[in-house]
Amino acid sequence: MKTNFSLIFYIRRQKNYQSGPAPIYLRITVNGKRSELSTGRDCLPEDWNGNLGRAVGKKEKIKTLNAYLDTLQQKIKNAQLELLDSGKAITSKSISDQFSGRGEKPKYLLQLFAEHNKKVEALIGNGFEANTLKGYRTSIKHLKGFLESHYKIQDIEIKKLNHAFIENFEFYLKTDCKCSGVSAAKYIKHLKKIINHCIANKWLNSNPFSNYKSKVKAKERTFLTADELERIVRKEFSIERLLQVRDVFVFCCYTGLSYADVKKLNRNEIATGIDGEQWIFTSRQKTDTPSRIPLLSIPLEIIKRYKDHPQCESQNLLLPVLSNQKMNAYLKEIADLCGITKHLTFHLARHTFATTVTLSNGVPIETVSKMLGHMDLKTTQHYAKILDIKVSQDMAFLKTKIER
Numbered sequence: 489m490k491t492n493f494s495l496i497f498y499i500r501r502q503k504n505y506q507s508g509p510a511p512i513y514l515r516i517t518v519n520g521k522r523s524e525l526s527t528g529r530d531c532l533p534e535d536w537n538g539n540l541g542r543a544v545g546k547k548e549k550i551k552t553l554n555a556y557l558d559t560l561q562q563k564i565k566n567a568q569l570e571l572l573d574s575g576k577a578i579t580s581k582s583i584s585d586q587f588s589g590r591g592e593k594p595k596y597l598l599q600l601f602a603e604h605n606k607k608v609e610a611l612i613g614n615g616f617e618a619n620t621l622k623g624y625r626t627s628i629k630h631l632k633g634f635l636e637s638h639y640k641i642q643d644i645e646i647k648k649l650n651h652a653f654i655e656n657f658e659f660y661l662k663t664d665c666k667c668s669g670v671s672a673a674k675y676i677k678h679l680k681k682i683i684n685h686c687i688a689n690k691w692l693n694s695n696p697f698s699n700y701k702s703k704v705k706a707k708e709r710t711f712l713t714a715d716e717l718e719r720i721v722r723k724e725f726s727i728e729r730l731l732q733v734r735d736v737f738v739f740c741c742y743t744g745l746s747y748a749d750v751k752k753l754n755r756n757e758i759a760t761g762i763d764g765e766q767w768i769f770t771s772r773q774k775t776d777t778p779s780r781i782p783l784l785s786i787p788l789e790i791i792k793r794y795k796d797h798p799q800c801e802s803q804n805l806l807l808p809v810l811s812n813q814k815m816n817a818y819l820k821e822i823a824d825l826c827g828i829t830k831h832l833t834f835h836l837a838r839h840t841f842a843t844t845v846t847l848s849n850g851v852p853i854e855t856v857s858k859m860l861g862h863m864d865l866k867t868t869q870h871y872a873k874i875l876d877i878k879v880s881q882d883m884a885f886l887k888t889k890i891e892r
Contacts, residue, residue: 491518491519491578492517492518492519492520493516493517493518493568493578493583494516494517495514495515495516495517495561495564495565496514496515496517496541497512497513497514497515497527497541497542497557497561498512498513498514498515498538498541499511499512499513499530499531499533499536499538500512500513501533508532509530509531509532510530510531510532510533510536511526511527511529511530512526512527512529512530512531512557513525513526513527514527514560514561514564516564516580516583516584517580518578518579518580518583519579521579521580521581522580523580523581523583523584525584525587525588527556527557527560529553529556529557531543531553535550541557542554542557563587564583564587567583567586567587568583568586570586570693571583571586573693576690594645594646594647595645595646595647595686595691596643596644596645596646597631597643597644597645597646597649597682598628598631598632598635598642598643598644599643600646600682600685600686601624601627601628601631601682602628604624604681604682604685605621605624605625605628608620608621608624609621615776617748617773617774623674623678624678626675627674627675627678627679630657630660630661630665630667630675631657631679633660633664633665634656634657634660634661634664637660637664638656638660646683646686646691646692647691647692647693649683649692649696650696651696651697651698651699651700653696654676654679654696654697654700655700657676657679658672658676661675661676669703669704670704672704673702673704676702680697683695683696683697709839709843709870709871710830710831710836710839711836711839711840711842711843711844711871712741712828712830712836712840712844713844714844714848716826716828716830717738717741717840717844717845719826719827719828720734720737720738720822720826720828721738721786723822723825723826725822725825729810729818730818730821730822730825732808732810733810733814733815733818733819733822734822735790735793735794735807736750736790736807736808736809736815737815737819737822737834737837738786738787738790738837739786739787739790739791739807740834740837740838740841741837741840741841741844741845742784742786742787742841742845743768743781743783743787743841743859744779744781744837744838744841744842744845744846744856744859744860745768745770745779745781745837745838746772746773746774746835746838747809747812747815747834747835748773748774749770749772749773749779750806750807750809751809752773753768753770753805753806753807754803754804754805754806755800755804755805755806756804757769757770757806758783758791758806761780761782763782765782765783766782766783766788767780767781767782767783768780768781768783771861772861775861775863777861777862777863778861779858779859779860779861780858780859781859790807791806791807794806794807794808812834815834816833816834819832819833819834820832838860839871841860842856842860842868842871843871846859847871853865853868853869856868856871
């Protein structure tokens with residue numbers, strides 16, 4: 489729709505005006521509707537040219553006044569362009585409000601981030617976990633430090649964010665905060681979420697991330713080899729706590745469950761599958777995506793072993809799982825006793841299931857992704873990239889086929 493816009497300056501004489509300077513006003517007209525504002529300046533009527541909308545004369549005072557009016561005119565036009573770029577309605581009032589600052593209040597980065605974190609906190613247990621909120625709180629802490637260090641300010645208007653801001657923040661994370669590339673990428677991702685929220689609400693006219701690309705490389709996932717897993721499975725433990733931790737760890741090596749998922753796993757989530765065998769029917773705590781896992785013989789044996797465990801009976805749990813901190817501490821003892829030099833952590837079980845137990849044995853990557861509860865096949869593909877043995881098997885098959 490075409491918009492008819494005009495702007496003029498004029499002097500307004502009051503009803504009781506007799507002589508002397510009269511105030512100068514500006515009039516904004518859009519499609520026949522007007523808004524008027526005082527310029528805060530005045531001029532003698534005899535020095536004013538109504539046709540030009542400017543004072544006339546060669547005095548320095550006249551030149552200064554006209555220069556000021558030229559500046560106001562340009563600011564009005566800029567206000568109109570800002571409204572146009574943001575997709576808002578162009579009216580005489582909206583231009584007047586945009587120019588005078590009576591329009592929408594400016595949005596500030598940390599303020600929006602704090603509001604986002606409050607919403608996440610309110611949704612803990614209903615789509616978000618406590619660790620997720622912890623990460624967002626760390627992000628806002630780093631942003632505060634960055635703004636104070638580089639800009640000497642407490643907060644920044646989102647419209648001032650640009651490509652340089654993001655690159656400088658990433659550099660600050662890696663240098664001042666000593667963050668690894670992966671950690672820095674996570675905090676940048678949190679910032680991008682806030683930026684995308686601003687763009688969706690049309691608070692930002694351009695995307696500061698449009699030319700930004702993370703250079704961080706995905707960290708190579710560690711996993712147990714078939715021999716290392718066999719050593720842990722066959723090892724006999726006389727200490728009850730080590731036996732219990734070993735069993736839970738091995739159970740996850742053969743099911744792909746994470747610590748959070750196996751800790752909450754209850755007996756009702758074991759049921760008969762489509763093949764008549766026992767399956768796990770659960771959902772991932774992290775993403776709430778469904779996960780369906782057929783049970784192999786080893787995890788079935790472990791389930792039977794803890795059928796009468798007091799904690800499992802009283803809480804309807806499948807296995808007695810200790811705190812993540814204790815699990816990882818005891819896994820270090822288990823690694824030493826089994827002669828394993830790798831840094832053994834509980835999450836290694838999930839990696840081992842994806843690589844050694846499934847992909848290495850020819851299970852299709854789509855099936856593995858489904859059992860792991862991944863939302864994107866690309867996540868599962870990270871495991872396939874590191875399997876040299878799978879490459880060797882595939883090439884051996886190809887060699888046999890060619891030579892045949």
